[in-house]
Amino acid sequence: MTEALDAVLTRLDADFDASLARLFDLLKIPSISTDPAFRADCAHAAERLVADLAAIGFDASVRSTPGHPMVVAHWKQAPGKPHVLFYGHYDVQPVDPLGLWTTPPFEPRLETAGDGSQRIVGRGASDDKGQIMTFVEAARAYIAEIGGLPVNVTILFEGEEESGSPSLVPFMAATAEELRADVALVCDTGMWDRQTPAITTRLRGLVGEEITIACADKDLHSGMFGGPALNPIRVLTRILGELHDDEGRVTIPGFYDGVGEVSEAIKANWASLGFDEAAFLGGVGLTTSAGEAGRSALELVWSRPTAEINGITGGYTGDGFKTVLPAVAKAKVSFRLVGDQDPDKIRAAFRAFVHDRLPPDARVAFHPHGGSPGLRLNDDSPALHKALAALADEWGRPAAMVGSGGSIPVVGLFKSMLGMDSLMIGFGLDDDRIHSPNEKYELESFRKGQRSWARVLAALAE
Amino acid sequence: MTEALDAVLTRLDADFDASLARLFDLLKIPSISTDPAFRADCAHAAERLVADLAAIGFDASVRSTPGHPMVVAHWKQAPGKPHVLFYGHYDVQPVDPLGLWTTPPFEPRLETAGDGSQRIVGRGASDDKGQIMTFVEAARAYIAEIGGLPVNVTILFEGEEESGSPSLVPFMAATAEELRADVALVCDTGMWDRQTPAITTRLRGLVGEEITIACADKDLHSGMFGGPALNPIRVLTRILGELHDDEGRVTIPGFYDGVGEVSEAIKANWASLGFDEAAFLGGVGLTTSAGEAGRSALELVWSRPTAEINGITGGYTGDGFKTVLPAVAKAKVSFRLVGDQDPDKIRAAFRAFVHDRLPPDARVAFHPHGGSPGLRLNDDSPALHKALAALADEWGRPAAMVGSGGSIPVVGLFKSMLGMDSLMIGFGLDDDRIHSPNEKYELESFRKGQRSWARVLAALAE
Structure with a gap:
């Protein structure tokens, strides 16, 4: 580990409580993109992010669209170093049925689980405000601690991810040159499990x-x-x-x-993950896979x-x-x-x-x-392997290469419109109840997520 | 025609504008029984009817139930004459989708149709407030004009007909002796067409x-x-x-x-009515019967x-x-x-x-x-034939004996709990849009309905 990275990690730990307060402020904004009643709240969330990024040192701006605005921010003071595009979204899902929330969805709080671990509860905690703030906090710590980032960074935050992204294609077409980078970092996915980080290489x-x-x-x-x-x-x-x-x-x-069918090699890799199908289904009150007969639940979600x-x-x-x-x-x-x-x-x-x-x-x-369409990342990508190593350093075990059953249309657009591959790295868990009442994000995801990005940025600079 | 009946009919015509104003006052009360938000309005409608019946000379009272109240009223000053039980309901259907109403559902108004005829527009105009008031107005005219009714009359108005009548069975069980009469008159059905009165003898x-x-x-x-x-x-x-x-x-x-199958004789009778299936379906934007293949729309609605x-x-x-x-x-x-x-x-x-x-x-x-269950009236009933003749006198043509596709559970209960047959006589039309936006009742139905009841009461006294 370099001295600079070490200092950044130490700063992140010292600043953690303040970072949590900043996340809570963002979670309080009901930026529900699919419901026109929350249009002003979406704009408010975008403006808040721009103000925060500008304060850190980014050249940040709100970019209006026919729908909800985009946030674009640049920090490009690392000549000769790679250029990454970080993507996330500030909009959230509707909250109905509201009656099933234990506490109001836009009054975030910390909750202590039975095992003593803590989680952040509120709409958007995991999808995707908690996730995007892991990256923002890593960037803040770098600039505050060592005066700059190890790579050139462009940030794109979208406000229509939960409502079909109607403005994304025209916006990307109009700003292709500004957004194009060596690789995209997309933070809207999960870990393999509570201990095992993951990079998502397949998307439906x-x-x-x-x-x-x-x-x-x-x-x-x-x-x-x-x-x-x-x-x-x-x-x-x-x-x-x-x-x-x-x-x-x-x-x-x-x-x-x-x-098509998944190769036997990938099936074997997935089998090695020790996926507990009964626990996966049992966690939501089910016992029996309802999908195509004869296929495992993991295979169904990742490849069918x-x-x-x-x-x-x-x-x-x-x-x-x-x-x-x-x-x-x-x-x-x-x-x-x-x-x-x-x-x-x-x-x-x-x-x-x-x-x-x-x-x-x-x-x-x-x-x-x-x-x-569905997407698959090339398994030989050098950036992928640098990121896998950085995650392993933070979490103390190899990172998994997983599939995801959900679509992230922007990853397809980065490929088709900008010619960029995407590293999908996120710290959500399967039980985060995204899109459901009582959505949560593990406090540990938020903490080690920040530290993970600090390490990934350092690795990509090599 | 007797001199007394003639005088009553003349009085009904003279009092018609005032009777319309009384109906409008009742239609203004949003007595939607299926929605608990309108509970007080249902009670209000019941109280208004009791006050009106008491003013006419009935011994009238509101009877509370676990649901919406019943209205019961008696006039029994015709010794030796038959006793009839008149039934209707003061509750109405919900009004959604509200956006399809041309004017607010509880602001009744008169509308002039293209052919110059007038209709009363508002929720409950036809189902069933307009219908019950035809009988109330006939009773009012009798007592005002000749000091009494030709038969003994008990009135039962229910407030839960549109919401499954949960209180009806226990209420009828508790008041069976008070309600039992020689025959029931149930006013919740329609005419065969604009010119032809009808008595409904089959119900689904x-x-x-x-x-x-x-x-x-x-x-x-x-x-x-x-x-x-x-x-x-x-x-x-x-x-x-x-x-x-x-x-x-x-x-x-x-x-x-x-x-079971309908007899060939009844099928022939129905065929003689000249039912226009294309017009029936075309009136609601359809062209093709969707029910059991090989059966006419009339047969489907009345007998399947x-x-x-x-x-x-x-x-x-x-x-x-x-x-x-x-x-x-x-x-x-x-x-x-x-x-x-x-x-x-x-x-x-x-x-x-x-x-x-x-x-x-x-x-x-x-x-x-x-x-x-479904119901069929005995075709040989003397009361039925007296009522058929009375209707023919008013409308100038034979009354039809028809079926109805809708259920009127109270008719079954009158039979099973009180041993009474029911004469189902009403003046609604197929295009009254009951249960739909812009419900209406023909002004002519309201006028000749009042006169029809005056004649039916006289006939039943014979």
């Missing part, structure tokens, strides 16, 4: 579709019209109920084109595509009962993609699947919500 | 069920758990999507037990059972997109019953149907919402 893609079925031109009384009148909920459930066969496979024609219904609504859903035949029924459907599955073809195949099943008088409208 | 029954499917013990991220984790919306759509076969028949084992999904909800249904795997999904399902179908057996068969299709880790909870 995502296609989102909103589907609306309409039949009669008004709501009808089921006594007066029940029988002859077509019920759009019946149409919708019939179609969506046919999305999977009895073996859990998706039935859309052509859906598995380009999926899915079709899921993320939301459905139609008719009367309040208290009591209403014998209505509604005029419309709606669902939000998403597909996780792997390998060479083409998002456009999957979307078209789903739409054809629906059209093929529409009875007379049923009309359908589709609304797209984003589309990105 | 109704079984309501609320079903909740739960899988994981919390909402999950579809990236992290999508594939192995069971999605309750998938379970629910799969099960509900199997409720009907390709011919539109309900697939629940034993569902059609006791349904159904399974319908009246509401469904699960996951994220707000603006934007959320890649959530929800913990629960819910649906409200109802069955329209005919012939000798047993509500308890249908409920049990549906529950078994669901249980048979539950995958591992899916739990189901059921909540019942009322159950009543």
Whole structure:
């Protein structure tokens, strides 16, 4: 370890309480990007990050978009050293159902677990505000301690990651030269387990579709019209109920084109991780894998595509009962993609699947919500191996090379639009309840995450 | 026509504007029984009716129940004459989706149609406040004009008809002797068409069920758990999507037990009504009957059972997109019953149907919402034929003997608990948009409905 890195790590430890207070201030801002009611809060979060980065010494600015603003910041005073682009997002998921939160989602607090460990509880603690602040704190400590960073750094914080990133492509197209770097560091993933750091080298893609079925031109009384009148909920459930066969496979024609099988070597590597499928499912109250028959849960999440219904609504859903035949029924459907599955073809195949099943008088409208292919990182990348070594130094054990079931569209865009590979390094845990009530981030993730970035930056400078 | 009846009819015509003002006052009360937020409004409607009936000369009172109150009123000063029980309900359906109302649902108004006819627009105008006031106004005119009614009358107004009538059975059990009469007059049905009055002699029954499917013990991220984790919306759509076969028949084992076929004579009678199936469907934007193949829409609504999904909800249904795997999904399902179908057996068969299709880790909870069998009136009833003649006198053409696709549970209870037949006479029209936005009641229905009741009461006294 170099003397400079040692000093930075010591400073991070000394400044930890202050860093936690800064994170709490950020967590208090309800920057829910998918709900227009929180538009001003998203802007507030972006402005706060810019002010903080400027105070550290970055050339930072809020960049407006048709949606929520981007944060862009540069520190490029390390001539001859590599240039990295750090990416994260300041927006968070909606908080419903609010009644299941133990404490208000935007009043962050520390909670002590049964084993004495502490965690930060609040919406965005793990996804992604806690994660992005690990990097910001590492940068702050470098500049404060030794007057600069070991590599040139550009930071990009997005405010629409949880709502399909509608502004990302046009923004990246307009700022490609400003953002392009040697490698991207993307901090929106997790550790393998509480003790084992990980770099994510495989990501599933995502296609989102909103589907609306309409039949009669008004709501009808089921006594007066029940029988002859077509019920759009019946149409919708019939179609969506046919999305999977009895073996859990998706039935859309052509859906598995380009999926491919994972190599035996990678299967063996994953087997060595000692994944406890019963504990994984049991942790959320389940006992039995519901995916394609004959495949492990790990294989399903890291290497297999899915079709899921993320939301459905139609008719009367309040208290009591209403014998209505509604005029419309709606669902939000998403597909996780792997390998060479083409998002456009999957979307078209789903739409054809629906059209093929529409009875007379049923009309359908589709609304797209984003589309990105699955991604795999080249296992031979030098930056990958430097980062793996840096993480191993901090955590005292080898870092895992894992897959992730969630999509991070920006990683695909960095590759396709800027020609950059991404190192996906994050410190979340599977039980962080991201997207759910009572989201949390381990205090240890926040502490060792900061120290990990200090080490990764030093390693990438070599 | 007797001189007394003639005088009453003349008085009804002279008092018509005032009767309309009284109806508007009642329509202004948002007595939505299914939503607890409107509890005080339901009580207000009951109290208003009692005050009005007492002013006419009835011995009227509000009777509290664990739910919304009943209104009971007596006028029994016609010794030796028959005793009738008049039934209606003062509660109304919810008004959502509110945005589709042209004017506020509880600000009743008169609207002039393209053909110059006028209609009363507002929630409850047709179902059932306008209908019950036709009878109240006839009674008012009798007592004001000739000092009494031609028969003995008990009135029962319920406040839970639109929410499953939970208090009705215990209330009727406790007040059976007070309510029992020679025949019941139930005013909650419609005319055959704008010119042709009708008495409804067949009713479909109704079984309501609320079903909740739960899988994981919390909402999950579809990236992290999508594939192995069971999605309750998938379970629910799969099960509900199997409720009907390709011919539109309900697939629940034993569902059609006791349904029976309508006689050729009744089929011929219905055929003579000149029902325009294309106009019936076209009136609500449909072209094709969606029910059991090979049966007419009229036959489906009057004589065939159904399974319908009246509401469904699960996951994220707000603006934007959320890649959530929800913990629960819910649906409200109802069955329209005919012939000798047993509500308890249908409920049990549906529950078994669901249980048979539950995958591992899916739990189901059921909540019942009322159950009543279908009903048929004896075609030879003398009261029926007196009422048919009275209606023919008012409208100038024979009254039709029709079926109704909707259930009126109270009619079954009058039969089973009080041993009474019911004459179902009402003046609604198929296009009244009951249960939908912009509900209306023809001004002519309100006017000739009052006159019809004056004639029916006179006829029943003979």
